[in-house]
Structures are given as structure tokens and as C-alpha cells.
Amino acid sequence: MQPLSSVVRMQNxxxxxxxxxxVLVIGGGVTGAGVALDAVARGYKVALVEKADFASGTSSKSTxxxxxxxxxxxxFDFALVQEGLVERGILLRNAPFLVHQVGFVLPIYRGDRHPVGLPFTTPGGVGIGLLLDAGLWTYDVMAGTQNGYHHRRLSRAQVMKLAPALKTEGLRxxxxxxxxxxxxxxxxxxxxxxxxxxxxTITNYTEVSSFLMDSGKVRAAYVRDTxxxxxxLIHARHIVNATGVFAEQVETLTGIEAQVQIEPSKGVHLVLPREKLKLGDEVIVLPETEDKRILFIAPWQARAILGTTDTGAGDLDHPIADQQDIAYLLQYLNRYLAVxxxxxxIISVYAGYRPLLKSRSAHKSTAQLSRTHAVLQHPSGLVSIVGGKLTTYRRMAQDTVDVLSRRDEAxxxxxxxxxxxxxxxxxxxxKKALQERGSILGLSERSIEHLGRSYGTEANKLLDFIEKDASLGELLIADLPYVWxxxxxxCRYEMAMTPYDVLARRTSIxxxxxxxxxxxxxxxxxxxxxxxxxxPAQQQAMVQAYRHAVQGELIMEAGYQERDENRSV
Incomplete structure (x- = not known):
């Protein structure tokens, strides 16, 4: 087991x-992580740096x-859909503890005209069920044998049994x-x-400040431990820019006019009480919005996640969910709910930016922009991977390292x-042995399940800690499954350097x-x-930094200032 402690970080x-x-990979989100893994698996000597914490940007802010x-x-973006389905199958196989197949309940209502983004409507909505049936059949076929389950049609009564919080009026x-x-x-x-x-060799809180150039080519990167x-100064034959919405900024450090053109798209999510939505194990699809999008209500531990929006960007370092975003999500949630x-x-709100490729059309909204990716080779020698989405990170990484392999004629x-x-x-x-061992140590079923789903076989290391010190098996928060x-x-194995790293990304508290x-x-x-x-001074500074960060988020999120006082937060 490879430890990633603060001591290892200093050695790195x-x-x-x-x-x-x-290869030097800039960016410690899911794409950069994928590139680092792909490159090292092909025999390259790899370094990765991330200016903040790993997954601190878009890679912890998805649905x-x-x-x-x-x-x-x-x-008809079939290539994108099939790519996503193939990658989903690979992830289900390669990370079975971390990626799970779940059912999605898609209700059809009498008033819906463009469910799932259908570009046209039918008189009175007649035939929409047949169109969706055909579309989902296509989805199954494109997934092939990796799908596991095929879609099925549900009666009105079956929909209500699976999703009892939905309104019954107009449900077909x-x-x-x-x-x-x-x-x-x-x-x-x-x-x-x-x-x-x-x-x-990976490090977080390590920011690229400039490049060492020679004859117009990137030879090395100057970085700063923040x-x-x-x-x-890090020397590398290949430097990969995998910084998402910051890709343009990183490219400009070469001093050459940027080729990368990113259109950041803000996605906002609400975290809600799961019991209020009567949510089981299935994801509920809210089939239609005025801008022809769909929303998901997804179970998440003891909570539910509602998302997402698709709008323009503001400050890239501090994505903010404004009042309009929150109102939009609540509007369409309440359109389909009985209560x-x-x-x-709202328990919490979070926002992140999708690094979409800018369209040549000035009339396209961010919701209309493709989620395809591109690998760009710059005159400076820098390689940028841009666009894409969480599901396709591995294919994005593979395509990027393919470019490096061809450069090396490997x-x-x-x-x-x-x-x-x-x-x-x-x-x-x-899995079964972990459940038995966790039960013997006095952990609840939900904590054992959480540990398995978060760490896989590595969860046994956490049980070793608990075996030596029973207090480490106690819950951090009474109604959540996380343990001390x-x-x-x-700290010892995941390079968590601050309390925020632990509470926001190693856990989701x-x-x-x-x-x-x-x-x-x-x-x-x-x-x-x-x-x-x-x-003691460093410890107190860390506490204050955490409080400042969280209070800042609460203040920025519209409508939370008044609610703070009522919650004693």
C-alpha cells in the first residue's frame, strides 16, 4: 500500500x-489523474501537480x-453517448466498489411536450411514450452487453411505488x-x-507559476508550494495541461497566444433531505424544463442531490450558486412533486464549472454545447486536454497519452x-469478509457499506485502525455514516493537508x-x-481557515445569510 502522507508529500x-x-501533468482533477495513471501505466516517469487540493474544482462538483x-x-449525438456507455462499462468493471449501476425512474406527464430534450412535440403529447421507448432501446443497444439490465416500461402505479413523492396529477x-x-x-x-x-510522483497545493522556454518550446515548469x-523547477519532456476551465490561463504562461478556447458552464446542485423526497435507491428523472433540459434527483447517503443547471460562468476560482440558480431548481422540483x-x-448548495469547448456559433447556449473532448498540440510543445465530462475521463486520458506515444514513436x-x-x-x-469484520467491531450496517463503497478492499486498513482504537469507529456526525x-x-494515505480536504473531498460532510x-x-x-x-498555532489557523471558507460559501450562496442565524452555524 502506497502511503500519501504529508511526509511523502515533502519527499515528492x-x-x-x-x-x-x-511527463508532467498539470491539474489534479479527474482528467489529470486519469492522464497520470495512463502515462505511468505505459512506462513513463510521471509527475503531477495540483494548485489546490485534488478534486477541489469540477471533479467534486458533479451530479x-x-x-x-x-x-x-x-x-443525435450518438458518438458521445456510445463513448460514455463504453466508459461506464469499463468503470463498472475496473472500480466495482466505487461505481454502481442504479435504476433511473423517468415519469411521463400529460403536460410534457419536450421530455428528455425532444426537439419537437406531438399533438397532445400522443406518441411520446413510443418515441422514448425507441430512444431507450437505442440506449440499451449502444451499451451492448456492458449494460447488465435493459430498460422497461412502467405503469402509472409502478412509477408511484418507486417514486411516491411525485405528483399523481397528469402522470401517464x-x-x-x-x-x-x-x-x-x-x-x-x-x-x-x-x-x-x-x-x-504527485503533489497537491503546488501551483505552476511560469514555464522555462527555449527556442519557443516548453522545457520545464516553475512551481510554488502554496x-x-x-x-x-520541474523538467519534463512532455507537459500536459489538464486544468479544465483554467486551460487557457495555463497556456498563456507560454507567452504564445492561446489556442485553447473554453466556454465554462456553471452547474449548480442542491443537497436535500432524502426522507422528505421519499427517495429509495433509484434516481428520479425530472423529464422537462422550459429550456429543454432534464434534472436528476439522486440518492446520496442520507441525502439527495438535485441538479443541475447549465448557465454562463463568473469567477472561475469561486463558482457561486445565486438566487436564480436555486429558484430554477426548486421551481422544476416542485413542478413534479406532490409536496x-x-x-x-436545502441542506447545502454547491456549484462547479464544466470546461466545455467553445462553439464557432455565437448563438449557442452552454446547454447546447457538446460534451466532446479534444487534445490540442500547441506550437510550444504543450499538450492540452479540454472538454469532456466525468464519465469519459479515462478515454480523454488515453487519447492524450496516445499523442505523447506517437511523438515518441513508441x-x-x-x-x-x-x-x-x-x-x-x-x-x-x-466484500462479505469486510461486512463480517465491521459488524464484529461494532460498526453499523450503513457505516460498513459506506466504507466499502468508498475504499473497497482498502477499507480493511480503516478497520485495522478501529481494532486498535475503538473510538475511531465512532461517527463524526450522528446521522451520517462517516467514522473518525x-x-x-x-492524513496518512490520501495527502489530506487541511480540515477542508478531509471534510469536503475525502468525505462529503x-x-x-x-x-x-x-x-x-x-x-x-x-x-x-x-x-x-x-x-498549536498552526492547528488554530487551520480551524480558522476552515470556518472562514465555509462561512464565505454560506454568505455567497443566496438566501443563506438569514438562515445561518436560525441554524446556529
Whole structure:
């Protein structure tokens, strides 16, 4: 097992400056993590740097679905859909503990005219069921044998049994189809740990400040450790820009006019009480919005996620859910629910930016822009991977490293197609033993399930901690499944450097807790101080930084200032 502690991070920083690398990946989101893993799996000597924490941007702000995208069928974007379905199948095989197939309930109402983004309507909505049936049949065929289950038509009564919170008025029938769900941040961390296990040198909080140029070509990158200010020069034969919405900014560091053209698209999600939505294990599809989108209500631990929007961007470093975003989501949620929800029901709000490729058409909205990706080779020698989506990260990485292999006139191989991610090998057999061991140690069923779904076979390491210290098996938050052993594990094995890293990305407590982790941050920081050898002043500074970050998010999110006082947050 490859540890990724603060000590390892410092050693990695030293190695970055003293070794020459074949590939330097800039960006520690899911795409950069995928590139690092693909490159190291092909035998390259790989380094990866991330300016903040791993998965701190878009890669922890998605709807957390792994899917082909049924909404792209009406626009006949079959290549994108099939690519997503193929990649979904690969992920289900390579990370079975982390990616799960789930049912999606798609209700059809009498008033719907453009469900799932249909570009046309029929008189009185007659025949829409047949059109959707044909579309979902196409979806099944494109998925092939990797699908596992085929869609089926649901009666009105079956829809209500599966999704009792939906309103009955106007409900005609529905469909059940199948796609995937994952924890996006943990997928990213798992990819990075797998890459490190294969020899990649990775560091977070390491920002590229400039490039060393020679005859117009990129030869090395100057980086700064944002935690202590240390400057390092990293030499690499290939430098890959996998920074998502920041790709243009990174390219301009070469001093050459940027080729990358990104159209950031803001996606906002609401986290809601699962019980209020009477949500089972299925995802509910809200089939139609005025702008011909669809929304998902997805189960997430003890909560539910509603999303998403698709609008223009503001400050790229600080995506904000404004009042209009929240109102939009509540409007369409309440359009289909029997019980109306208000802002008081919102546990948290989060926003992120999709790095979409800019269209040549000035009239396209971000919702109309394709989710395809592109690998760009710049005159400076820099390689940028742009566009795409969470589901297709592996294919994006593969296409990127293919470019490097061809540059080197090396054999083009695709090892990640059949590479289990860390925690996956032997999971099917290990799962039962993990459940039995967790039960003996006194963990609840939901905590055992959570540990398995988050860490796979690596969960046994957390049980080792609990076996030595039973207090580490206690819950961090009473109604959530997270245990204190995860704080220790995050510090020792996942390069968590701050309480926010632990509470927002190694776990999802910031999203799921009504108090956003503020009630436990002092204890979390105290435990981290032992692991990281912080002084009392450093520990207090970490607590204050966390409180400042969370309070800042609450203030920025429209409508939360008044609610803070009522919640004693």
C-alpha cells in the first residue's frame, strides 16, 4: 500500500526538483489523474501537480453520475453517448466498489411536450411514450452487453411505488432504465493513489507559476508550494495541461497566444433531505424544463442531490450558486412533486464549472454545447486536454497519452482498459469478509457499506485502525455514516493537508451536514495536528481557515445569510 502522507508529500516535492520526468501533468482533477495513471501505466516517469487540493474544482462538483447521457439522444449525438456507455462499462468493471449501476425512474406527464430534450412535440403529447421507448432501446443497444439490465416500461402505479413523492396529477406512465453512480471526489483520489502505486510522483497545493522556454518550446515548469512558498523547477519532456476551465490561463504562461478556447458552464446542485423526497435507491428523472433540459434527483447517503443547471460562468476560482440558480431548481422540483420544498429544506448548495469547448456559433447556449473532448498540440510543445465530462475521463486520458506515444514513436497501448483501480482487486470476495469484520467491531450496517463503497478492499486498513482504537469507529456526525478512522486514513494515505480536504473531498460532510462540518472541525483539526505534527498555532489557523471558507460559501450562496442565524452555524 502506497502511503500519501504529508511526509511523502515533502519527499515528492524534493523529487520534483531533483529528477527529470517524461511527463508532467498539470491539474489534479479527474482528467489529470486519469492522464497520470495512463502515462505511468505505459512506462513513463510521471509527475503531477495540483494548485489546490485534488478534486477541489469540477471533479467534486458533479451530479455524481456515470452515464452515456440520454439527453444527447434527441440531438443525435450518438458518438458521445456510445463513448460514455463504453466508459461506464469499463468503470463498472475496473472500480466495482466505487461505481454502481442504479435504476433511473423517468415519469411521463400529460403536460410534457419536450421530455428528455425532444426537439419537437406531438399533438397532445400522443406518441411520446413510443418515441422514448425507441430512444431507450437505442440506449440499451449502444451499451451492448456492458449494460447488465435493459430498460422497461412502467405503469402509472409502478412509477408511484418507486417514486411516491411525485405528483399523481397528469402522470401517464414511465420508464426504468439503468446508468451508473459514483463519488466523483473519491474516484479522483483513487485514480491518483493508483497512479502513485505505479510510480507517479504527485503533489497537491503546488501551483505552476511560469514555464522555462527555449527556442519557443516548453522545457520545464516553475512551481510554488502554496503551503510554504517553496519554489521548484520541474523538467519534463512532455507537459500536459489538464486544468479544465483554467486551460487557457495555463497556456498563456507560454507567452504564445492561446489556442485553447473554453466556454465554462456553471452547474449548480442542491443537497436535500432524502426522507422528505421519499427517495429509495433509484434516481428520479425530472423529464422537462422550459429550456429543454432534464434534472436528476439522486440518492446520496442520507441525502439527495438535485441538479443541475447549465448557465454562463463568473469567477472561475469561486463558482457561486445565486438566487436564480436555486429558484430554477426548486421551481422544476416542485413542478413534479406532490409536496412542495422551499429554501428552508436545502441542506447545502454547491456549484462547479464544466470546461466545455467553445462553439464557432455565437448563438449557442452552454446547454447546447457538446460534451466532446479534444487534445490540442500547441506550437510550444504543450499538450492540452479540454472538454469532456466525468464519465469519459479515462478515454480523454488515453487519447492524450496516445499523442505523447506517437511523438515518441513508441507503441500505442491502452493498459487502463483492463486495469483495476486501487481497492478493486478481489473486491467481490472481500466484500462479505469486510461486512463480517465491521459488524464484529461494532460498526453499523450503513457505516460498513459506506466504507466499502468508498475504499473497497482498502477499507480493511480503516478497520485495522478501529481494532486498535475503538473510538475511531465512532461517527463524526450522528446521522451520517462517516467514522473518525477516515480522518487518520486521509492524513496518512490520501495527502489530506487541511480540515477542508478531509471534510469536503475525502468525505462529503461539507455537503451533507446541516452545519457544514463546523460542529466537528475543532476535533478534526486536533486529530490532524497529531498526524501532521502541527503546532498549536498552526492547528488554530487551520480551524480558522476552515470556518472562514465555509462561512464565505454560506454568505455567497443566496438566501443563506438569514438562515445561518436560525441554524446556529
Amino acid at each position: 516535492l524534493s523529487d520534483l526538483g531533483s529528477h527529470h520526468f517524461d 455524481k453520475l456515470v452515464h452515456g447521457g440520454i439527453r444527447y439522444l434527441p440531438s 406512465e414511465g420508464f426504468m432504465y439503468y446508468d451508473g453512480q459514483t463519488n466523483d471526489a473519491r474516484l479522483t483520489i483513487t485514480l491518483l493513489r493508483t497512479a502513485a502505486q505505479h510510480g507517479a 503551503l510554504n512558498g517553496q519554489q521548484i 412542495q420544498l422551499t429554501e428552508d429544506d 507503441a500505442v497501448t491502452h493498459p487502463t482498459q483492463l486495469m483495476p483501480l486501487q481497492g478493486s482487486a478481489g473486491w467481490v470476495v472481500a 478512522a477516515e480522518v487518520v486514513y486521509a 461539507v455537503l451533507e451536514d446541516w452545519q457544514r462540518g463546523l460542529g466537528i472541525v475543532d476535533e478534526v483539526a486536533a486529530m490532524m495536528a497529531v498526524e501532521q505534527q502541527w503546532s
